[in-house]
Amino acid sequence: MRRTRWKRFAAILAPSIAAAAVLTVSVAQGALAASFFISGDTFKIAADSLTGKGLSVYGMVNVTRKGKLVPVTVTGVRAAKIDGLCLSVLFPIPVLGSYTLRLTGDRDRPATTRDMFFDVDQLNASEQSLKNLDIGVAAGSLTSGEVSPGDRDSKFFDPNSIALQSTAIAMSNLRVNAVAASLGSLDLPGARVSFKAGARECF
Numbered sequence: 001m002r003r004t005r006w007k008r009f010a011a012i013l014a015p016s017i018a019a020a021a022v023l024t025v026s027v028a029q030g031a032l033a034a035s036f037f038i039s040g041d042t043f044k045i046a047a048d049s050l051t052g053k054g055l056s057v058y059g060m061v062n063v064t065r066k067g068k069l070v071p072v073t074v075t076g077v078r079a080a081k082i083d084g085l086c087l088s089v090l091f092p093i094p095v096l097g098s099y100t101l102r103l104t105g106d107r108d109r110p111a112t113t114r115d116m117f118f119d120v121d122q123l124n125a126s127e128q129s130l131k132n133l134d135i136g137v138a139a140g141s142l143t144s145g146e147v148s149p150g151d152r153d154s155k156f157f158d159p160n161s162i163a164l165q166s167t168a169i170a171m172s173n174l175r176v177n178a179v180a181a182s183l184g185s186l187d188l189p190g191a192r193v194s195f196k197a198g199a200r201e202c203f
Helices: 006-028
Strands: 043-063 069-083 086-093 097-104 111-124 127-131 134-138 162-187 192-197
Touching (some): 069 162
Antiparallel strands (some): 043 069, 043 162, 086 097, 097 192, 127 162, 134 162
């Protein structure tokens, strides 16, 4: 198992982010057309630990309904076990102030998911390890990890852009700021949803 600190890993991710930025310029010049919309707001995902198989990381561009272009790094995992999962969204409500929507599960039973993809603004973890890491693979040639089905059909997806993949990943104290996420399946034992006044985000 190879170990990599996230500060170093972030430097590796830079080419994917740069590729997304190049796509942004192409869209601005009319070379590409937007294929989907996001709200543009970020939400937070936290976990005590995540272990998974089939990691993929590549650059992408999302678009808001107002036409704002948002370069992101897509992080995908084929199958994962997540301990202490928490997802939170902060809603500013006129007159009433801020409210927080939180999704959590049973801390004694891990969540399991398949075909999970995060469109990431920022990702941090205190510890992280990768197995059989490939850096520089073409995004259209990923084999250990996958491309999100929605991205593969998008004009924003460049199959020749740089990507990363790994056969297995383990992270602890995961903290993610994301603009979008998609999961093929999620099993969350003891799922709880709360909507309370104030800023009660996962981190």
